[in-house]
Amino acid sequence: MKKYDYLIVGAGLFGAVFACEMTKTGKKCLVIDKRDHIAGNIYCENIEGINVHKYGAHIFHTSNKEVWDYVNQFAEFNNYINSPVARYKDELYNLPFNMNTFSKMFHIVTPAEARAKIQAEIEELGITEPKNLEEQALSLVGRSVYEKLIKGYTEKQWGRDCKELPAFIIKRLPLRFIYDNNYFNDRFQGIPMGGYTAIVEKMLEGSDILLNTDYYEFRKENPDIAAKTVYTGMLDQYFDYKYGVLEYRSVRFETEKLDMENYQGNAVVNYTEREVPYTRIIEHKHFEYGTQPVTVISREYPSEWKLGEEPYYPVNNDKNEEVAQKYRELADKEETVIFGGRLGEYRYYDMDKVIEVALKVVEREKGNLK
Structure with a gap:
């Protein structure tokens, strides 16, 4: 039995x-x-x-x-609505790529101006058949968005240069020509x-x-x-x-408690420079609108995975x-x-x-x- x-x-x-x-x-x-x-x-x-x-x-x-x-x-x-912020050096941009992102990056105000600016960058590059992830991304969003918000982050995520990654990893990069920071469409x-x-x-x-x-x-x-x-x-x-x-790809977390009420003002801040070793910092209290006198943050470090380690992606x-x-x-x-x-x-x-x-x-x- x-x-x-x-x-x-x-x-x-x-x-x-x-x-x-x-x-x-x-x-x-x-x-x-x-x-x-x-x-x-x-x-x-x-x-x-x-x-x-x-x-x-x-x-x-x-x-x-x-x-x-x-x-x-x-x-x-x-x-809670997921509205991450991307930090490139000392510049902050809203994600997903939307009119808030473009207005700050290109100093424009209308969707037509944003489209024209991105299209001009794409045409200038003249990529017809992308051979790797870098060319694929450039052909979708142009140089400005790619270099500030995609390149470094992606290279950290995968532990490879974007030129060494296959184009199919990025099939599309949604560009929103509205002022909307809600990451998910669900x-x-x-x-x-x-x-x-x-x-x-x-x-x-x-x-x-x-x-x-x-x-x-x-x-x-x-x-x-x-x-x-x-x-x-x-x-x-x-x-x-x-x-x-x-x-798999793995992730290592460094979590610390800080004696302050608010560290970064948002639950998720992505660090898109290659030189910053972590991909993002999560400030957990903002997921539940916490008002505690202290805060807890986690830095995320993508890492190569070896058998015996925690598999993630x-x-x-x-x-x-x-x-x-x-x-x-x-x-x-x-x-x-x-x-x-x-x-x-x-x-x-x-x-x-x-x-x-x-x-x-x-x-x-x-x-x-x-």
């Missing part, structure tokens, strides 16, 4: 949604995680009343009303009041949880603990790197996609294992997409139980 219906590997968003929905149907779930906390990369640590996004800024946004309604069962969301947006960890806590009510638990060790000692496994760890690791190691180039596809084909043949989430599928997912996919997997699983 199996002790659980599902062993869920990873207490992040995918695993938590699955556990939440299947426990409602009377199924018994055991959720394990190698970290010492639940909630995966959306985990928030409370420091002096400030919910600190431990693994980088997470801003919930979606155009899917079903997902928005779903997540609102677990928390009340505030009306209908719904906000931050859960009280942070993300509380959402996952509610989702995992009714499940058993084991933290500080390595799946591979646990599996050796408990081979028959559950009828099925939901696996949200690294796809290639599950198959013992049979076709090689999939690549799948490197979705042709080479990795080809290898990942082989692993996905193996995964499809595993009858008692469901693979899901960013690592389990080797896909970059925003939070709303993780929930959307997890709910579809739940529906399919419920169908199989009938």
Whole structure:
């Protein structure tokens, strides 16, 4: 007799949604995680009343009303709008690229003037077939926007010169000819009041949880603990790197508490110069309009990833996609294992997409139980 219906590997968003929905149907779930906390990369640590996004800024946004309604069962969301600021030397620009950006950069006031200025820069360069990311970006936005706001940031993000990066990384660069600093175009947006960890806590009510638990060790000692496994760890690791190691970019965070009320006046400030080693500074209290007498900031340093380190962003180039596809084909043949989430599928997912996919997997699983 199996002790659980599902062993869920990873207490992040995918695993938590699955556990939440299947426990409602009377199924018994055991959720394990190698970290010492639940909630995966959306985990928030409370420091002096400030919910600190431990693994980088997470801003919930979606155009899917079903997902928005779903997540609102677990928390009340505030009306935070993501409006990052880019800092190039001592110049500050609004993001995404919009009329506030262009008026400051080109000293113009109308959309027609902004279009003309950018178009003139593009035509002057005469790039017809971009051979790399630099040429692709220049052919889309011209030299001024590229050199101040894209080049240094992108090179830090990828750890490569823009001339060495493939053109397809930047398929398009949205230019908005309106005065609008709202980064996302989605209908719904906000931050859960009280942070993300509380959402996952509610989702995992009714499940058993084991933290500080390595799946591979646990599996050796408990081979028959559950009828099925939901696996949200690294796809290639599950198959013992049979076709090689999939690549990621990683991020290192330096977080510090400062004895001041307000450090930068915005939740997100991007540093677009190559010479500044971090890509951005997050000031966490601004996500929830905090009024605490102190503040907490995190500097983000993109880094090369090596096996054994924390994987963040799948490197979705042709080479990795080809290898990942082989692993996905193996995964499809595993009858008692469901693979899901960013690592389990080797896909970059925003939070709303993780929930959307997890709910579809739940529906399919419920169908199989009938």
